Structures are given as C-alpha cells and as structure tokens.
Amino acid sequence: MANLTTHFAGIKSPNPFWLASAPPTDKEYNVVRAFKAGWGGVVWKTLGEEGPPVVNVNGPRYGALYGSDRRMVGFNNIELITDRPLQINLQEIKSVKRNWPDRAMIVSLMVPCEEDAWKSILPLVEDTGADGIELNFGCPHGMSERGMGAAVGQVPDYIEMVTRWCKHYTRMPVIVKLTPNITDVRYPARAAKAGGADAVSLINTINSIVGVDLDTMAPSPTVDGKGTHGGYCGPAVKPIALNMVAEIARDHDTAGMLISGIGGIETWRDAAEFLALGATSVQVCTAAMTYGFRIVEDMIEGLNSWMDEKGYGTIEDISGRAVPNVTDWQHLNLNYVTKAVIDQDACIKCGRCHIACEDTSHQAITAMKDGERHFEVINEECVGCNLCVAICPVENCITMEQMIDGVDPRTNKKISTKPLHWTDHPNNPMK
Amino acid sequence: MRTFKTSTTRSQAEPNDVKPSDVEDNFTDLHLPLNSVQAGVEASRCLYCFDAPCMTACPTKIDIPKFIRQISVNKADDAAMTILSQNILGGTCARACPTEILCEEVCVVNHSEGSPVKIGDLQRHAVDGLLQKNDAHPFTRKPLSGFRFAVIGAGPAGLAFSHRLAMLGHDVVIFDKNPKAGGLNEYGLAAYKMVDDFAQREISFLLDIGGIEIKNGQIFGVNLTLKELLSNFDGVFIGVGLPVPRDVQMRGNDLAGVSNALDFIAHLRQAPDVTKVPIGNDIVVIGGGNTAIDAAVQARCLGARNVTLAYRRGPDDMGATLWERELALVNGVTIKYWLSPKEFSGTNNIVEQVVFETMQMREGKLIPTGEVMNIPADMVLKAIGQEMNGAWVNDFETRHGKIVVNEHYQTSIDRVYAGGDCIASGEDLTVQAVEDGKQAAHRADVMLRERNNI
Numbered sequence: 065m066a067n068l069t070t071h072f073a074g075i076k077s078p079n080p081f082w083l084a085s086a087p088p089t090d091k092e093y094n095v096v097r098a099f100k101a102g103w104g105g106v107v108w109k110t111l112g113e114e115g116p117p118v119v120n121v122n123g124p125r126y127g128a129l130y131g132s133d134r135r136m137v138g139f140n141n142i143e144l145i146t147d148r149p150l151q152i153n154l155q156e157i158k159s160v161k162r163n164w165p166d167r168a169m170i171v172s173l174m175v176p177c178e179e180d181a182w183k184s185i186l187p188l189v190e191d192t193g194a195d196g197i198e199l200n201f202g203c204p205h206g207m208s209e210r211g212m213g214a215a216v217g218q219v220p221d222y223i224e225m226v227t228r229w230c231k232h233y234t235r236m237p238v239i240v241k242l243t244p245n246i247t248d249v250r251y252p253a254r255a256a257k258a259g260g261a262d263a264v265s266l267i268n269t270i271n272s273i274v275g276v277d278l279d280t281m282a283p284s285p286t287v288d289g290k291g292t293h294g295g296y297c298g299p300a301v302k303p304i305a306l307n308m309v310a311e312i313a314r315d316h317d318t319a320g321m322l323i324s325g326i327g328g329i330e331t332w333r334d335a336a337e338f339l340a341l342g343a344t345s346v347q348v349c350t351a352a353m354t355y356g357f358r359i360v361e362d363m364i365e366g367l368n369s370w371m372d373e374k375g376y377g378t379i380e381d382i383s384g385r386a387v388p389n390v391t392d393w394q395h396l397n398l399n400y401v402t403k404a405v406i407d408q409d410a411c412i413k414c415g416r417c418h419i420a421c422e423d424t425s426h427q428a429i430t431a432m433k434d435g436e437r438h439f440e441v442i443n444e445e446c447v448g449c450n451l452c453v454a455i456c457p458v459e460n461c462i463t464m465e466q467m468i469d470g471v472d473p474r475t476n477k478k479i480s481t482k483p484l485h486w487t488d489h490p491n492n493p494m495k
Numbered sequence: 496m497r498t499f500k501t502s503t504t505r506s507q508a509e510p511n512d513v514k515p516s517d518v519e520d521n522f523t524d525l526h527l528p529l530n531s532v533q534a535g536v537e538a539s540r541c542l543y544c545f546d547a548p549c550m551t552a553c554p555t556k557i558d559i560p561k562f563i564r565q566i567s568v569n570k571a572d573d574a575a576m577t578i579l580s581q582n583i584l585g586g587t588c589a590r591a592c593p594t595e596i597l598c599e600e601v602c603v604v605n606h607s608e609g610s611p612v613k614i615g616d617l618q619r620h621a622v623d624g625l626l627q628k629n630d631a632h633p634f635t636r637k638p639l640s641g642f643r644f645a646v647i648g649a650g651p652a653g654l655a656f657s658h659r660l661a662m663l664g665h666d667v668v669i670f671d672k673n674p675k676a677g678g679l680n681e682y683g684l685a686a687y688k689m690v691d692d693f694a695q696r697e698i699s700f701l702l703d704i705g706g707i708e709i710k711n712g713q714i715f716g717v718n719l720t721l722k723e724l725l726s727n728f729d730g731v732f733i734g735v736g737l738p739v740p741r742d743v744q745m746r747g748n749d750l751a752g753v754s755n756a757l758d759f760i761a762h763l764r765q766a767p768d769v770t771k772v773p774i775g776n777d778i779v780v781i782g783g784g785n786t787a788i789d790a791a792v793q794a795r796c797l798g799a800r801n802v803t804l805a806y807r808r809g810p811d812d813m814g815a816t817l818w819e820r821e822l823a824l825v826n827g828v829t830i831k832y833w834l835s836p837k838e839f840s841g842t843n844n845i846v847e848q849v850v851f852e853t854m855q856m857r858e859g860k861l862i863p864t865g866e867v868m869n870i871p872a873d874m875v876l877k878a879i880g881q882e883m884n885g886a887w888v889n890d891f892e893t894r895h896g897k898i899v900v901n902e903h904y905q906t907s908i909d910r911v912y913a914g915g916d917c918i919a920s921g922e923d924l925t926v927q928a929v930e931d932g933k934q935a936a937h938r939a940d941v942m943l944r945e946r947n948n949i
Contacts, residue, residue: 416543
C-alpha cells in the first residue's frame, strides 16, 4: 500500500484530495459529509469581510456543456463568494477542525485590496485553528467588478502586495490561487513567490459564456432575460490547467514552488497527471458536484493501486516526475520519425481515419484495397501527425510507431539516431 | 426480444390459459418506440462512418449516418426528411425491414460493441415524430406536366412510384383490388409490427402530396385491362406483388381448417377485435419464410397451445431470418426441419393431422427418406410462397414466374413499367419494392419528357 499522506507547506492531510473552495465547502454540514466520505481536506468557500454578506442571484447560477451522451464535460457558474455571515462561517470552521483534526482545513479569503481589510480578517481565521489560507485572486465574475478576485489576480504587483500583507499578519501558510484569465501564468506565480507565498493553487475558473438560449437570445444561465460571463470548469478545462501547472513547475523562478493542482479532476488518473506535472495536492469541485462526495473513494483507491503497480511509495515520489520532460517546441527532436500503424484485426472498418486524413490532412490512409473496404496507412504520405489515432473509435487500434532505421519513405531521408533540434536546424534563420 | 403472453401448458385437459386481456397485450407494439432520451443515447453510438456500410446495405440508400447525426443534434424532423427523401415508406420499413440482414448486419459497431446501432428504431423515432405532427406535406411537386400514369397495386412499390412521380409533376391513378390501400403493409405483416393503423396513417401522409387518386376494388385482368389503361393514360406501372398464395396439391387440401397463412394474417390485421379471432389448439404452419413466422407467432399470441412450424429443408436454407426464428422460439413455437407435407387427414371433413414425410439432402438434392410422421392439427396454415396468376401475365415476358424488366424498369410492353415483388429485382422485401417504385418513377419521368420534348 502506497502512503498517500500529503505534506503541503506544513499542512498535513491523509490523502492529496481536497475539495476546492466552492459550494460543496460552504458550510459545516457539507464539509462533515465530505470528511466522512474520505476527502483529505477542504478549502472552505471564500469568506469576505465583516458586514452584510454578499448576495447571490436567485435565478440559475450554473450552466453546463454536454457531450453527445449528455455527460457534462464543462460547467459554468455565476455564484459569488459565501453569502453567509462571517461569524457563522468562522464558528463552523472551528467546530469542523476541532472534530476532524487529521484533515486539512484551508480557508479561502477575498477582501478588498486594502491592507486593513486583510489585517483585520486574518486573526479571525487564525483563531479557528485552520491550517492555512488560500487567497482567492481568481474569481472571474461578479467580485472582479468590485476590484477583487481576478481583478487582483490579473495584476502581478497586487498579488505580490497582498501576499506580503498576509505573510506579515499571519503565521498560517499562504496559498495564492491563480486565475487562468491572463496571458502568461508565470507572471502572477512569480509575483506570489516574490510576496512570500508558501504555495500556489491553480487554476481558478475560466471566463466563459457556456451557451446561448436561441429562443430568448440570451446567454445561459439566464437571469430574467440577461446572462453574464461566468467561471468555466469541469473535465474540459483540464488540459489548460495542466499546462499552467507545468509552466510554473518548470519556470526558472518558480520551480520547486508548492502547487495545489485544480481543473477538471474527475478521476485518480486526472489527479496523477497533475501530480506528475508538479502538484503536491489536488483540488476537486465539479466532479463532486456532479456525482456526490463518494467519488473520492475510487480516486483514493485508484491512485493507490496505480502507485503500487508502479512502485511509487509516496506522493513525493510522483510529484513533478514528468516536469523534466516538459520542454519548448524548439527542443523537440526533429529526427524522431513515426508512422501510424493500423491493427487490421482490431479495425472495425468505420473509415473515420481515412476520411479525416483524406479531407483534412495528408491523404495517407487508403479506403479500398483489391476492391474491398480496407484502411491502411500509406507510409509515403504519413507525416505521423496522430490525427487518426485521436479520432479512431477503437482504443489502441491505431498506434504511432517509431522508425528506428532505414529511410523515411515520405522524405527519402535516412533515419538518423542523432537528435536534431530546431535550434540547430539548417532552416532556422535564427541559428 | 419480446416474449408474449402465451399458453404455457401443453396438457390438452387444461383450459386455455391465455386470457383475452393477454391476447390484447400480445398485439401491442413488438418493439416499444424509443423516447427522445433513448434515441439520443442510441444515436451517440453511431460512428458516422465514411462510406457507411449500412447505407450501402440499404436498398433505398438512405443516408443513415446523416439522419442519425441529425437526431443526435436534436433535429429529428430533419432526420425524417433525410429518410423520406430516399424512402417515402420509411415508417413501415423501420418496422418491417429485416434490419438484421440489412443495415444493422453490417453496422461496424457490431465489431466493437457486439451489437449494432439500432438503426431501425432510430428511423422509426424520426419518421413517427414527423408524421405525428400532421404538418403540411413536406415534399413539393414540380410544375404540373398534365401527364397521367396508371398504377396497378397500392402496395409499397405502387405507392413509392406514385409519390415520386407526383413529385416529378405528373398525376397518378392507382387501381387496387382491396378495399384498403397498402398491399402487404396493410394485409401481410404481423399485427404487432404495424399497430395503431400505421399503414393507413402513412398512406394518408403520402397522398397529401396531391395528384394521386386511389380506386379500390379494381382487379387487373377482370374489370381493368392493360389495353384500356394504355389508351387512357400516358403509361402504366405494375406493382401487383405476388398476390396469390402458392398452393399444394395433396389429399385433404380442402378439409376445413386448412388455409393460407397470408389469409390468416390479413384476417388478423383487419379484425376489429383480435380477442374474437378463433384459433385452434394444435396449429401446424407449413413453410420457412417470415410469413410462416408471422403466422406461427401470432397463433401463439392468440392462445394456441401447440404451434409447430414445419419446413421441408434444413435451417441453412430457411428464408426466415435468425432474428425472426428466435422470436418464434422464445414464444414457444416449435420449429421442425426436414418435414415435407404429404397429406392432410381428418374426419367429418375437418382436419385432424398433417402427415409428413421426412426429408434429407443427398448429393445436393432434397429427397424423401421414406419415413412418415404425423403431427396433430386442428388448423393448418400454408405459407409456401406467393405467385402471380391470371391471363394478363401471359402478355408479358416472364422468368421464373416474375415479370422481366430492363435496367429502366421497362417491361416487354412499351410504356409499361413494373417493380416490387412481381419483378425479379432481388429479395422480396418492402424496402426493395420502395426502391423499385422510386427508380421506375424517375425512368418514367424521363420517358414522358423525352417523348413529349419537354
């Protein structure tokens, strides 16, 4: 049995699966249910400053993007931070932490970008016994119109400033939650580091309109005939999140910084991929909102058995393991030649590979052979693009195989075992 | 596969245990229609193949991947138009086609998932949805030409011909022998395949295009002659099917209780109350095609205790599809192979048993073994095929009892076209008849325009 115990900036949790700051972590009732189900920690839904709480819309808050089988692939929300009084949230956080001392309790915060605001809320949170705080610099809707959330997260100077205040006014570890609604995630990450952050968490939701109601001609979710952009999450955002995590993990300035990975995690495998690209813990929301808390069971079991299969003993063994293999395009080996190979026994003859290649790529797959329906790669035309693999409905029917010697029949060039990078390529004018 | 409420006991002493309410239930839809959620899930299984094998397998060449995709993007009415533009009787074909030997047999999903996309059910979902709306007829007619065609037979071939010819701008009068139009759609399919008067609803939809008149009670060769038609019309299409059940010449053929399966099926379809249709206890159906199965299964549905389907050859030669045979077997029909009827015997002019000779295949020839076997029967249903008869047939060149046509669906007589079961175009299938009618209409259109220089 692998050991899933997670050590994250001094925060310990029995496993790396935390619930992200969101509706599932808005109150004691839900969080206790989550801990009973086995979640390793929670990031309590974002608290705002003392005073009348924010209000939410009373119409629909969520919108969905479906796959053809009506599985939700993307999810969008226009909910704001907690709309419950600060004192109630603090009491409940204290109570849950007292009753569940082994679980990570992190409190998400969002107050105006003023030193006093942060200075006054931090002791209140510290008093609950929470393990750490997460600064919500990501929320892209509503709160950003008031100069908070993503409005702060999009200005690296503000990130650094607020992070510094927090580090100054509390002994709790500070996690900075980053917004993906920027051009280069490395800048806000560097700012967080410069401000003294213990870790970053990412991604927050992506600015989005999830759909348009074509009868009312309004974006959905629609509130009394109008819609607004909301935060996009769910399985569809995972690739965007993975890239941003990797960018931070391999950046010269932020390499080694602790990362809590967020974005479309639905299975153990998703989690393992975030860990491999440099995360040490992961946060989940949409999957729990879709299926309920018990999905953590197969996440824990799946991660555990995969680690056993691979001989990984601890989370630290996995964390960042794929980072050295993330590089820039210019460092990819241009002498590496692959060709698609179709397993004729596995092929069901749908012809999708043929038409995709014929219409949109390199005319490298047959449709007929000897008058029979037959799909086979024409090596003279195949550039090894992987499109056929991607669209084939049968798993492992088409594979990309490396040519290790001989001549590439497409280019008539001899296969070289010596790597060639763009940096050294004769066609590179910058060489 | 549906199991009906049939008698479970074989004891002659026991009262029949199939209640009238059971019989009523048995004659409800064989396949429950897909609801829109089920249709969406099923549609998502389609791989949208390149040069799809299902489309190639369909005699009417319906663009199946396209219509399934239209269902999956919530455009079921567009899907229906994709279907109907190739096959105006797509609703009947969705119910009656042996999809297991056509589109669904070649569906590539068979290879990945072990069962095909339910193309027939999806087609029905789309077409039924459009027909139920009762909107204006979706097809339009070309500018009217003033030409008129006579069509003999209001079955699938004649109806498909008429609709397409009407689309092409010509008028049609259909002459049919029966009180109702539809041919085998109305009279020849098992009742549980065509519930809620579907054949008539579909015909009424089809006729909404305009320009088609149907005259019932017209028997070709009796009160209707080809000569007369050719002088009153610009052309004639023959779609009479194979109207006469083939018969056996053997002792006892005239005993009470011996009848044709097709008449039994037609009687059931036309019965105002199926629970009142009399049925024996020991039924023997003779034949090996889908008509034999339709008769045998419906006999069980009516409450017959023992139903035996006797076929003179082995399972490999049987015309009924495997799916139809399974439907019969799960519903308690006994299928016996290698039995050829020799005699129907009985007393007081009422049939009591069928005397069979057992058969064998030797050197490719079917020959009797000499062994004789009796099966008790108070009702015998013969389903050994159909044929054409009547003196009018002699005016045409025929081969193997079917009218010969060229690649333009022209018969040996000028301006006379033919299609459906009465020509040798392939399988005797509704869907083939529809294709014949459709193609013949295009040829007839070309002929009319060429000859009249328009």
